[in-house]
Amino acid sequence: MPPNAERREILSDAAVQVLARHSSRGLTHRALDVEAGVPRGTASNFFPTRDAIVDAILVRIGERLAPDAEVHATLAARQPGRELFADYMKDIVQRLTSDRDAALALFELRLEATRRPHVEAAISAWLREGLAADVAFNARMGLPCGQHEISLFHYAINGFIFDQITVAVDPSADRNQVIDDFVERLIPRTN
Incomplete structure (x- = not known):
């Protein structure tokens, strides 16, 4: 898997975990960075908006299930x-x-x-x-x-x-x- 695709998957999994554990109120770019263990600002590079995070979550859930x-x-x-x-x-x-x-x-x-x-x-x-x-x-x-x-x-x-x-x-x-x-x-x- 190319590094960007792997990083996107890691961030998408982090988004699923943050949403599941902290509800939508906890779903921030910073929370994704922390959950994924990546440098600050990484999530916003992959998902520039909250809507992009939601879209990535749905794709990842489909893959996981x-x-x-x-x-x-x-x-x-x-x-x-x-x-x-x-x-x-x-x-x-x-x-x-x-x-x-x-x-x-x-x-x-x-x-x-x-x-x-x-x-x-x-x-x-x-x-x-x-x-x-x-x-x-x-x-x-x-x-x-x-x-x-x-x-x-x-x-x-x-x-x-x-x-x-x-x-x-x-x-x-x-x-x-x-x-x-x-x-x-x-x-x-x-x-």
């Missing part, structure tokens, strides 16, 4: 159906809960979107592109959900992730069982 190619290859080899759909959902939950900073940063951006037009536009586009990609993926893989069901799963999974990375309503809940229950209730069985 991308599916593992091996996991998806194993899943793709299976027969399409409700069980496979549930296992894809479990993979999503695993990725989001394993990278708590990325998940928290996403929630922070959604809150910040209620106050800042650029953040609202950026996160809205990011979320809608993700939904469209999920719908296209399901169709391509022959999975049993259309846009409406995928939207319902986004609502359910977002609430579940929020619960898992903050304060759990039921700390004893089994993640896999929760996903299986979502699938059972949201995807009608076909005979």
